[in-house]
Amino acid sequence: MSENLRSLSITLVAEPKQVRGFTLTQWRIAELTPGEQGDYVLSLQLSMTERAAYRFNLTSATPRLFVRAGFTGQAPKPDAITASQDVAAGWLDGEQQVLEASMPMAIQVWLESYLARHGEAPPEKRKKKHKGAGRAKETPNKEQPQ
Helix, strand or coil: CCCCEEEEEEEEEEEEEEECCEEEEEEEEEEEEECCCCCEEEEEECCHHHHHHHHHHHCCCCCEEEEEEEECCCCCCCCEEECCHHHHHHHHHCCEEEEEEECCHHHHHHHHHHHHHHCCCCCCCCCCCCCCCCCCCCCCCCCCCC
16 A cells, blocks of 8 residues: 555444424444445545645644535535545535544554655745835825825
């Protein structure tokens, strides 16, 4: 297996939920484990461009994995998984269902090792501003006294 790719098994469970007299089905991840023995098997692939998001996730109180599960309002069909909140937010913006689960310790250790091998994401450099850039030119008009 590649150093930046791991298989994860996912089992979903439907839970009925009462909302204002209606019964809705809410899906959640019942089990998420390394390997290929669950109902759905997805590959978690790490990307160099997401290193800052991985670090942010790992330093949170409870690191999470995010699963894209088809469009909102439809039965879930998991087809992608990420450890990046930024990627998951993009999925949500595209009206996709995103389910989340606690990150298994084995995946946390693997992710930490990946960051140690490839380094932290370099800080974004600020561009030098030209003299006067970002400042409005002050020109008198009728409302402002001179």
